[in-house]
Amino acid sequence: MNQERDDLVATYLGLQGFAVVAVVHEHHPRRGRVKVVRIERRSGQHECSECGRRHASILFTEPEPIWLRDCSVGDLETYLEVQPVRVACCGGTRVERLPFAMPGFRMTRRFFERLAALCTRLPVSAVATMATLSWETVARIDMRAIELGLGDRTAALTDLRWIAVDEVSRTGGRQYFTIVTDLATGRVVWIGDGKGRRGLLPFLRALRAKGRRRLRGVVSDLGYLTIIVARLPHAVHILDRFHIVQWVNRALDELRRRLFSAAPRDALGSTLKVKKWLLLSARENLEHKHKLLLNDLMEQNLPLYRGYLLKEQLRAILRHPWKYFGVLRERLQEWILAVFDAVLPEFKKVADRLAKHLDSVIAGHQHDVPLGLAESRNSQIAALRFQARGYRDPEYFKLKILQRCGLPHNPWARIVL
Ligand SMILES: [Zn+2]
Structure with a gap:
């Protein structure tokens, strides 16, 4: 009994x-x-x-x-x-x-799993307070849980065909990670320290000769072009639309600042100062009243109007689902000529770059790869960074990115509470 x-x-x-x-x-x-x-x-x-x-x-x-x-x-x-x-x-x-018992921790497996599940939704500090544990202990739990969920990732590298390579700011400042995404699955498969050559080289080594041979194409910004051409000579290089739009937005903002510093301190001057977002937003996303305001601004300033048109024209060219790539090439060349006609030095840099890498731009339309991925991933990572107020340990931040953008599913999502 x-x-x-x-x-x-x-x-x-x-x-x-x-x-x-x-x-x-x-x-x-x-x-x-x-x-x-x-x-x-x-x-x-x-x-x-x-x-x-x-x-x-x-x-x-x-x-x-x-x-x-x-x-x-x-x-x-x-x-x-x-x-x-x-x-x-x-x-x-x-x-x-x-x-x-959870190996390596003085706790039961189920307690560990519940904390790991909470860490997928809450900042470490909040979980630590709920569990009356130290920040360090909860962070260690979270890291271990992510490692367990990820398993061995190096084996999958040889199966990569199309990848995107991108730099993201680690701290919101000048420290970077190089993020490699598998375009077939949309998952982050590698995170390197630093950007450019330094950030990508360890990944290319980890691929080994077999993986490098199998890789068909890379979507990236110009910062990675030299090493990609040197180490992956047979791979197609694609310049991401997202990055080109960034260039042209930067040019438009430089133009805005130049015009602002030259403008009298009247209504136009102050509008130029505060309406940066108005110029850089995609026009189709603007509310009607903001479109009217933008029209006003344009009427008062011809160079700005020209710059704005160039930005929207290039965006339209890049967004169009081209079937005939010869026509796309023509449109891009026309845009480049229009920049030279407009005599806007800020845009000339963009036009020069485009002219030099025209094939890489057109390649993005020739191959059926999901562009725009970098854009959504960058915002995911920025949200993570904000949530964590900058991870103290870069390795931890890497694991968090892999957890959010690298796991096929969240293994801790269905923990019973
Ligand atoms: Zn034994």
Whole structure:
């Protein structure tokens, strides 16, 4: 009868194979009143923690019991207290494996998993407060959970065909990561430190000759072009539309600033100062009243109007689903000539670059690769950075990016609360 009752309690607590021998409240020097569930192994078999082999005989029982933090039962922090045994195995003495314990952490697996699940939705600091754990401990849990979810990723590198390479700011400032995305799945497959050659070289090495040979094309900005041409001579290079629109937006903003510093401090001057977003927004996304305001601004300033038209024209060319690439080439060349006619030095740089890399721009339309991916990923990463207020540990930030943009599914998404 007693044994039946003990089993019932153990089943209720999810500790099959163990018997609950006592539940006591204790005063912990740092954590205050806590609940301690003392358990003992029911069956005679003990698993080696290293190889998993089962042993009926034991060498000795550990002199001190261990405490494992568990999900709270009732309204107190709860700990499982267990005295593990040592077995003779793997050429020495090994401590037994406790099926509910999370290796490397003084907590149960289910407690670990719940914290890991919370970390996918909340900042580490919030989870740490909820669990009354340190920021460092929760961060370590989160990192381990992501590593477990990711598994071994180097094996998949040889299957890559089309990739996007992009730099993202690590801190919001001048420190960068190089992010490699598999365009077939949209998943981030590699994160390198730094940008340009330094950021990409370790990835190209990890690919090995076989992976490099199989790679058919790379979408990237110009910063990666030299190394791509040198190391992947047979791969198609595609200039991302997103980056070209960035160039032209930057040119328009430089023009705005030049005109502003020359403008009298009247209505037009102040409008030029504050309406940067108005100029740089995609026109189709503007509200009607903002379009009217933009029209006003344009009427007052011809060079700005010309610059704005050039930006919108280039965007329209790049967005059009071209079937005849000869026509696309013509349109781009016409745009380049229009820039020279407009005598806007800010745009001339863009036109020069486009003229030099025309094939890479057109390649983006010739091959069926999802452009615009960099844009959405950059905003995802910026949101992560904001959420974390800049991760102190770059490796941790990398794992967070991989978790958000690299996992096929979130393994911690369906944790029972
Ligand atoms: Zn063993």
